[in-house]
Amino acid sequence: xxxxxxxxTHPAKWxxxxxxxxxxxxxxxxxxxxxxxxxxxxxxxxxQFEQKMFLDFLGEGLAYRKESWVNWDPVENTVLANEQVxxxxxxxxxxxxxxxxxxxxxxxxxxxxxxxxxxxPNLERWPEKVRLMQENWIGRSEGAHIYFELIGxxxxxxxxxxxxxxxxxxTFCAVAANHPLARELAEENSELALFIADCNRLGTTEAAxxxxxxxxxxxxxxxxxxxxxxxxxxxxxxxxxLMEYGxxxxxxxxxxxxxDLDFAGKYGLDVIPVVAPPEEGESGFVITDEAYVGEGIMIxxxxxxxxxxxxxxxxxxxxxxxxxxxxxxxxxxLRDWGVSRQRYWGCPIPIIHCPDCGAVPVSxxxxxxxxxxxxxxxxxxxxxxxxxxxxxxxxxxxxxxARRETDTFDTFFESSWYFARFCSPHSENALDRSAIDYxxxxxxxxxxxxxxxxxxxxxxxxxxxxxxxxxxDIKEPFSGLLxxxxxxxxTYTDMKTGEWVFPQDLQLDDDVLTNSRxxxxxxxxxxxxMSKSKKNVVDPEAIIDAYGADTxxxxxxxxxxxxxxxxxxxxxxxxxxxYINRLWRMVTQPLVNFPPANSPRPGRxxxxxxxxxxxxxxxxxxxxxxxxxxxxxxxxxxxxxxxxLLDGLNAKDDGAPWVGRQGAETxxxxxxxxxxxxxxxxxxxxxxxxxxxxxxxxxxxxxxxEDENVTIAVQVNGKLRGTVELPKDCDEESARNAALAxxxxxxxxxxxxxxxxxxxxxxxxxxxx
RNA sequence: GCCCAGGUGGCGGAACUGGUAGACGCGCAGGCUUCAGGUGUCUGUGGGGGCAACCCCGUGGAAGUUCGAGUCUUCUCCUGGGCACCA
Numbered sequence: 001x002x003x004x005x006x007x008x009t010h011p012a013k014w015x016x017x018x019x020x021x022x023x024x025x026x027x028x029x030x031x032x033x034x035x036x037x038x039x040x041x042x043x044x045x046x047x048q049f050e051q052k053m054f055l056d057f058l059g060e061g062l063a064y065r066k067e068s069w070v071n072w073d074p075v076e077n078t079v080l081a082n083e084q085v086x087x088x089x090x091x092x093x094x095x096x097x098x099x100x101x102x103x104x105x106x107x108x109x110x111x112x113x114x115x116x117x118x119x120x121p122n123l124e125r126w127p128e129k130v131r132l133m134q135e136n137w138i139g140r141s142e143g144a145h146i147y148f149e150l151i152g153x154x155x156x157x158x159x160x161x162x163x164x165x166x167x168x169x170x171t172f173c174a175v176a177a178n179h180p181l182a183r184e185l186a187e188e189n190s191e192l193a194l195f196i197a198d199c200n201r202l203g204t205t206e207a208a209x210x211x212x213x214x215x216x217x218x219x220x221x222x223x224x225x226x227x228x229x230x231x232x233x234x235x236x237x238x239x240x241x242l243m244e245y246g247x248x249x250x251x252x253x254x255x256x257x258x259x260d261l262d263f264a265g266k267y268g269l270d271v272i273p274v275v276a277p278p279e280e281g282e283s284g285f286v287i288t289d290e291a292y293v294g295e296g297i298m299i300x301x302x303x304x305x306x307x308x309x310x311x312x313x314x315x316x317x318x319x320x321x322x323x324x325x326x327x328x329x330x331x332x333x334l335r336d337w338g339v340s341r342q343r344y345w346g347c348p349i350p351i352i353h354c355p356d357c358g359a360v361p362v363s364x365x366x367x368x369x370x371x372x373x374x375x376x377x378x379x380x381x382x383x384x385x386x387x388x389x390x391x392x393x394x395x396x397x398x399x400x401x402a403r404r405e406t407d408t409f410d411t412f413f414e415s416s417w418y419f420a421r422f423c424s425p426h427s428e429n430a431l432d433r434s435a436i437d438y439x440x441x442x443x444x445x446x447x448x449x450x451x452x453x454x455x456x457x458x459x460x461x462x463x464x465x466x467x468x469x470x471x472x473d474i475k476e477p478f479s480g481l482l483x484x485x486x487x488x489x490x491t492y493t494d495m496k497t498g499e500w501v502f503p504q505d506l507q508l509d510d511d512v513l514t515n516s517r518x519x520x521x522x523x524x525x526x527x528x529x530m531s532k533s534k535k536n537v538v539d540p541e542a543i544i545d546a547y548g549a550d551t552x553x554x555x556x557x558x559x560x561x562x563x564x565x566x567x568x569x570x571x572x573x574x575x576x577x578x579y580i581n582r583l584w585r586m587v588t589q590p591l592v593n594f595p596p597a598n599s600p601r602p603g604r605x606x607x608x609x610x611x612x613x614x615x616x617x618x619x620x621x622x623x624x625x626x627x628x629x630x631x632x633x634x635x636x637x638x639x640x641x642x643x644x645l646l647d648g649l650n651a652k653d654d655g656a657p658w659v660g661r662q663g664a665e666t667x668x669x670x671x672x673x674x675x676x677x678x679x680x681x682x683x684x685x686x687x688x689x690x691x692x693x694x695x696x697x698x699x700x701x702x703x704x705x706e707d708e709n710v711t712i713a714v715q716v717n718g719k720l721r722g723t724v725e726l727p728k729d730c731d732e733e734s735a736r737n738a739a740l741a742x743x744x745x746x747x748x749x750x751x752x753x754x755x756x757x758x759x760x761x762x763x764x765x766x767x768x769x
Numbered sequence: 770g771c772c773c774a775g776g777u778g779g780c781g782g783a784a785c786u787g788g789u790a791g792a793c794g795c796g797c798a799g800g801c802u803u804c805a806g807g808u809g810u811c812u813g814u815g816g817g818g819g820c821a822a823c824c825c826c827g828u829g830g831a832a833g834u835u836c837g838a839g840u841c842u843u844c845u846c847c848u849g850g851g852c853a854c855c856a
Binding site for chain 1: 771
């Protein structure tokens with residue numbers, strides 16, 4: 001939407017033209033997509049199903065409405081995304097951003113928190129790091145709710161903690177700035193109201209909150225310690241307590257939490273150690289400026305003194321539950337997913353707000369609710385809200401004048417099920433059961449690591465929600481996941497104007513880089529993720545025009561493993577180009593004259609030819625394994641090694657022509673998936689009429705994979721002193737003798753006594769002196 | 770601030786479960802081919818020393834475990850991704 005405005009066009013037009021460009025580029029790379037299944041999520045034919053899904057979620061209690069905070073730009077009168085808030089100011093207006101509460105729609109991802117966590121270990125073909133990130137994001141913790149009586153007030157303060165064992169070290173309580181207690185007290189305390197307003201000026205991001213200076217405000221209210229009748233502790237409002245986590249209130253134990261300790265130092269609160277390190281004994285343990293967070297035994301803690309932390313936790317929980325002063329509780333860091341966006345370019349939320357009936361779902365017969373094409377995108381605020389007629393409708397229940405919901409869905413909504421729609425892209429239903437059963441889950445999903453949590457977790461939630469609504473029986477969308485890196489390129493700056501320069505506009509004369517448009521000198525900067533804003537992009541079509549799709553494909557596959565960032569450098573392209581030319585010569589002008597296609601293996605192969613033949617089969621084995629593991633760069637390296645070896649074939653050797661043909665055919669077949677166009681051409685040149693793509697993967701002669709001899713490294717005190725060639729599975733005694741007989745080993749050992757010799761069969765021999 | 774990765778020659782990267790660090794490619798240097806340039810081809814290429822055989826040092830830094838550490842452990846520095854409205 002923002003890009004369309006910037007380019008003075010309609011988002012629909014902008015989107016469609018981008019899709020066309022990308023489709024053309026993908027096709028020119030020769031990527032084998034099934035274009036018959038193409039879909040666009042901005043098409044009403046796609047998003048109509050989302051409106052139905054949302055209403056189904058609503059019926060299942062998986063969607064609900066609540067107040068939540070947004071960044072508000074008071075000058076532009078719009079909600080700002082987090083990335084549009086720069087140093088607390090609106091990115092365009094520069095105005096100080098405020099926080100506002102809006103009533104918004106939420107999807108209940110927390111209903112599946114346990115299951116989303118429990119299924120992670122079963123996602124065996126997901127990277128461990130992604131599963132870890134999701135586990136931490138869901139953040140399940142076991143703790144307790146503790147109810148603190150408030151002195152002179154009828155209500156009590158409910159706190160969530162995972163460290164109830166440290167309750168005797170509690171010296172303060174703190175509530176979030178938007179905790180009901182804080183708000184109530186602020187009504188009669190203008191200073192507190194100011195403090196709360198200050199807290200609300202902090203951004204909505206966790207990073208902003210966590211890095212801000214920790215501040216508190218003493219409300220004057222006291223809480224009674226649940227086990228110590230005479231102990232009253234102060235209640236603060238603090239900017240680091242999150243309303244969204246737990247109960248929005250904590251108790252602070254400065255001795256055993258660093259943040260609490262810093263807070264206590266700042267506000268002159270007591271520090272009572274209640275866990276002593278095992279070696280410290282029961283007395284004399286003091287906390288200075290570092291909180292003790294390790295294991296230990298309880299001290300200063302009444303009836304739990306001497307216990308371990310674990311025992312203390314369960315004892316405290318028992319006593320709390322018995323006294324009605326608290327209970328065991330499981331808490332999640334995961335929060336429900338807010339899907340309302342105050343933007344035009346998205347799927348309209350199918351709800352009608354009636355002054356009498358409240359939020360009423362749009363009737364099934366009135367779906368889909370489509371976007372008006374004539375909204376004014378440059379107006380201040382939400383374009384749908386400002387549209388003259390679109391929002392005016394009658395209430396489906398009472399028929400009185402009512403107003404459409406003018407928010408649209410977060411576009412993560414679209415990306416949470418598109419993969420399932422690919423199974424039956426033309427079906428009249430959102431998901432065709434038989435197609436889903438056949439195709440889903442996705443065997444191999446690919447996406448950037450930046451999606452590790454949000455998109456991938458939303459999709460996992462969405463499938464579960466759809467399952468609950470009867471759409472499918474599948475709850476995990478992706479059985480295999482590969483997280484790919486980003487494509488990077490050097491950046492260039494015009495040294496006079498300071499502007500970014502496109503690589504295509506560079507000119508290089510005598511090692512001096514200039515901008516061919518301005519003639520100014522250009523400085524080259526570090527390689528960064530390709531982005532239009534920094535202009536460090538290369539046009540794939542220009543590469544394809546100059547070198548062909550196969551060269552571009554080979555380069556991308558061979559330079560970096562797919563899960564790492566790829567640094568795009570023109571020099572690498574040249575290397576790939578040279579290899580393609582070399583392959584072509586290898587087949588069309590072979591060094592040894594190939595026998596005709598399908599010639600039988602000659603009866604005798606010279607030792608040299610036999611060795612190459614063995615290498616062919618080893619290469620097939622390695623490449624097969626590398627491809628299975630997505631180690632494309634290694635697969636390319638293996639194939640190149642085989643090419644180098646084939647160049648060494650001597651035409652006079654027995655069987656060399658036959659082996660040469662085997663090698664050329666094998667390379668052609670192995671490289672086929674990477675460079676399909678030239679591989680087909682080479683296949684034809686090799687004398688075959690059928691398509692290579694229809695050939696089975698080359699077979700391996702297993703008997704050729706094993707070597708008779710192995711080269712074993714010989715070390716003296718862990719330092720390499722030579723190698724010995726030994727028969728495979730050679731006995732330790734002969735290996736030891738062979739090693740000690742090496743002149744270099746004998747010299748290094750000299751007349752020192754050999755203390756021991758470590759022999760790892762077929763691997764290494766280490767002589768220890 | 771928190772969570773997750775990564776750090777290996779001039780560069781991209783290899784090194785499966787601890788066992789010959791630097792495969793393969795780029796770049797660079799020199800030779801051959803050519804009228805010349807390019808292409809092609811051969812040789813060399815982690816740093817230092819030595820005529821050589823060889824020796825010393827080397828995987829961000831520090832310490833540790835081990836016969837042996839790029840790989841394991843602890844601490845630390847730097848870079849990247851995410852932190853719920855960029856998607």
